[in-house]
Amino acid sequence: MGRPPCCVKAEVKKGPWTPEEDLMLVAYIQEHGPGNWRAVPTNAGLMRCSKSCRLRWTNYLRPGIKRGNFSDQEEKLIVHLQALLGNRWAAIASYLPERTDNDIKNYWNTHLKKKLKKMSAGGGGEEGAGEVKTRAAAPKGQWERRLQTDIHTARQALRDALSLDPSPPAKPLEWAAATAAAPSSQATYASSAENIARLLEGWMQPSGGGKTTPSGSRSSVSVLSGEAASASHSGGAAPTYDGSTVTSKTKDEAAGAVTAPPPAFSMLESWLLDDGMGHGEVGLMDVVVPLGDPSEFF
DNA sequence: AACGGGGCCAACCGCCTTTCC
C-alpha cells in the first residue's frame, strides 16, 4: 500500500551500469562476499540502491553465468519445468545453474511462449500450451503453492533419478547430478526439494549421517578474477557461488541430501512415486497434477 | 540509404516472504 520504494534517495543512480560501477561492485564482493546488500552501495562507493546492486550481481556479474543461445536441451527443460512449476523462474533457474532467472524469464517471454503458441495453434486453446495461469492464479497462499510444487518437484525428480518413468522428460531433470557436481547451488528452490528429502531423512532416520556430500557448500568467492569484471560480460567458467539466491538460510544446505538417497527409502519412495503411478488419488494435500509431458510439444 | 517495426535484454517496480530487533 503506502510502502515507500526501496530507493527513496534522490541521488540514487538508475539506468545501465557502467564498467566502472561493475568493477567497483565486483571488487567489493570479491573482498567481502555477497550478502548484506544494504551495506554494499555505501561500502562499495556506489550510488546505487541495494536492490540494483544485488540484481546486477545475480543477473550479470556473478561468475558462472552462461550467456547466449539456449541449447535445445535447455529449452526443453525450461518448457518442462514451466509446465511443472509455472512461472516460478527462480525455481526453474535452480535447475539451470548457469542461467539466471531473468534470462530464463526473458527467453520464455520472447521465444518459448511464441513457439509453444505456434505449435499449439493447430489444436490448442487460447492460453497457450505451456501456460499454467490458472494454477498460478489459484487463490492459495504462495507458501502453500510453493510447498505443493516443491513436493511435486521432489516426486518428479525422484522419479527421474530412478528412471522409472518410461518416457522421461527432455533430459532427466539433471538436478541430482547438478546438485552433486555443482557447488554452485542457486539452490533456493532446488534445495527446497532437497530440504524435504532431508527432513524426511531425519524423520525416518534419526541417527542419520547428516550431510552426504558437502561438496563445498560455499566455494571461494575469488573465482572472479579482475578481468572478468572488466567489460567482458561473459561470465566465468564454472558455476561457483551464488551469493544472492543462496541466503544464509539455505547455502549450508545446498549440497547433498538428494545426492544419496537415505537408506530407509522405500517408504518415502513409494509416497513420492505414488503420484506418478497412481494418477488421480489425492496425496498429502491435493497436489496439483502437472500438465502433460511437454515433450509432446516437440 | 533511410526508415519503421520487431526482437532482445538489462534494469526497474511493486509485492510478498523472511529475518531481525
Add this chain to the structure above:
DNA sequence: CGGAAAGGCGGTTGGCCCCGT
C-alpha cells in the same frame, strides 16, 4: 509477539540493435 527492514521474486518497461521494406 509485533513491527520494521531486508531480501527475493515475477511482471513489466525502456532502449538498443537488427532486419526487412
